Amino acid sequence: xxxxxxxxxxxxxxxxxxxxxxxxxxxxxxxxxxxxxxxxxxxxxxxxxxxxxxxxxxxxxxxxxxxxxxxxxxxxxxxxxxxxxxxxxxxxxxxxxxxxxxxxxxxxxxxxxxxxxxxxxxxxxxxxxxxxxxxxxxxxxxxxxxxxxxxxxxxxxxxxxxxxxxxxxxxxxxxxxxxxxxxxxxxxxxxxxxxxxxxxxxxxxxxxxxxxxxxxxxxxxxxxxxxxxxxxxxxxxxxxxxxxxxxxxxxxx
Numbered sequence: 588x589x590x591x592x593x594x595x596x597x598x599x600x601x602x603x604x605x606x607x608x609x610x611x612x613x614x615x616x617x618x619x620x621x622x623x624x625x626x627x628x629x630x631x632x633x634x635x636x637x638x639x640x641x642x643x644x645x646x647x648x649x650x651x652x653x654x655x656x657x658x659x660x661x662x663x664x665x666x667x668x669x670x671x672x673x674x675x676x677x678x679x680x681x682x683x684x685x686x687x688x689x690x691x692x693x694x695x696x697x698x699x700x701x702x703x704x705x706x707x708x709x710x711x712x713x714x715x716x717x718x719x720x721x722x723x724x725x726x727x728x729x730x731x732x733x734x735x736x737x738x739x740x741x742x743x744x745x746x747x748x749x750x751x752x753x754x755x756x757x758x759x760x761x762x763x764x765x766x767x768x769x770x771x772x773x774x775x776x777x778x779x780x781x782x783x784x785x786x787x788x789x790x791x792x793x794x795x796x797x798x799x800x801x802x803x804x805x806x807x808x809x810x811x812x813x814x815x816x817x818x819x820x821x822x823x824x825x826x827x828x829x830x831x832x833x834x835x836x837x838x839x840x
Contacts, residue, residue, distance in 0.1 A: 589647065597656040601649035601665070608643050608729070609672040611635035622722045624767045624821045625814060637725045643670045645731070659742040664735075671730040673762070723824040730760045730826065743839075752836045761828030768821040770811040784808040 589603030613619070613635045620630035621637075649665030738752035772779045773791055782791030783802035792808040795801075804810070813819065 597653040599651045601647070601651075603647040605645045605647070606643060607645075607670060607672070608639060608641040611637055611639045611673075621725055622720060624720075624722045624818075624823045627815070628817045633725070637673075637723050637727050639673055639727065640729055643729050643731075645670055661740045662738070663740070664737040666733070666735040669732045669734065671732065671758075671761070673727060673729060720818055721822050721824075724826065727762075728760050728826050730758065730762055730828075732756055732758045732830075748840050750836075750838045750840070754832075754834050754836060756830075756832045758828070758830035760826040761830060762824060762826060763828040765823050765825055765827075766820055767823050768813045768815050768818055770813055782811060785811050 588605075589601070592600045592602065594600050617632075617634050619632070619634050619636045621633040622630045645668035647665070647667035649667075650663065652662045654660055654662060734754075734756040736752060736754045738750060740748055740750045742748050770781050772781045774780070780791075783793035783795055784791070784804045786792050786807050786809070793802055793804040796803055802810075815821070
C-alpha cells in the first residue's frame with residue numbers, strides 16, 4: 588500500500604507499507620532432515636528444515652519540500668525497509684543434509700591420477716563417517732535492509748542544478764555461514780588461541796612448526812577435540828550478519 592499526499596502547495600509526503608513472505612522449501616517426498624550442530628550425533632527428520640516468519644512488514648516514508656515556494660530549491664528525503672526473502676541461501680544448505688545426502692572428502696598425494704575412490708556410490712561412507720556436514724538454523728528470521736537518503740537541490744544560473752545528497756543503508760540479520768565446530772580455544776592475553784594439542788587433563792601442549800601448518804605433539808599430547816566430536820567441519824547457515832553503507836554524493840546537471 589502506498590500513496591502520495593499533497594500536504595501543502597510546497598510539501599508532498601509519500602507514505603506506504605509492504606508485507607511479503609516466502610514459504611520454506613519442502614521436498615515433495617518429505618525427505619529433509621535437520622541436525623543440532625553443537626551436540627547432534629545423527630540427523631532427524633524434519634519437514635521443512637526451517638521455519639520462516641511471516642511478520643515481514645516494511646514501512647516507507649518520503650517527502651519533497653520547496654522551502655521558498657519559488658521552484659528553485661528542493662529538499663527531499665526518505666526512509667524504507669526492504670526484506671530479503673530466504674530462498675536459495677537456506678535451501679541449498681537444507682537440501683544437503685544427511686541421511687539423504689552424504690559428503691566425503693579425501694586428500695592423498697600418493698593416489699595415482701584418475702583413481703576413482705567410489706566407483707559405486709553405495710560404497711561411499713555413510714553419514715556417520717562424513718567429515719563435513721551442511722546444516723541450517725531452524726529458527727531463522729527474515730533479513731532486511733534499512734535505506735535512507737536526504738538531498739538538497741538548487742537551481743543555478745544557466746539552467747544548471749546542483750545536488751548534494753547523503754545516502755545510507757544498513758543490513759540486519761543477513762544470512763552467513765559459520766563453523767560452530769571449531770576446536771576449543773583458550774584466551775591468552777585477551778585473544779583467542781588455538782593450541783596445537785591438549786593432554787588428558789585438557790591443558791594446552793605441543794607447538795607449531797615454523798612456516799608450516801603442521802604441529803609437533805610430544806607423547807601424551809593429543810590433537811585438540813572439536814566441540815562436537817561426531818563431525819569435523821560443520822557449515823552452518825545462520826542469521827547474524829550486518830552491513831553498513833554511508834555516502835556523500837554531489838552532481839551538477
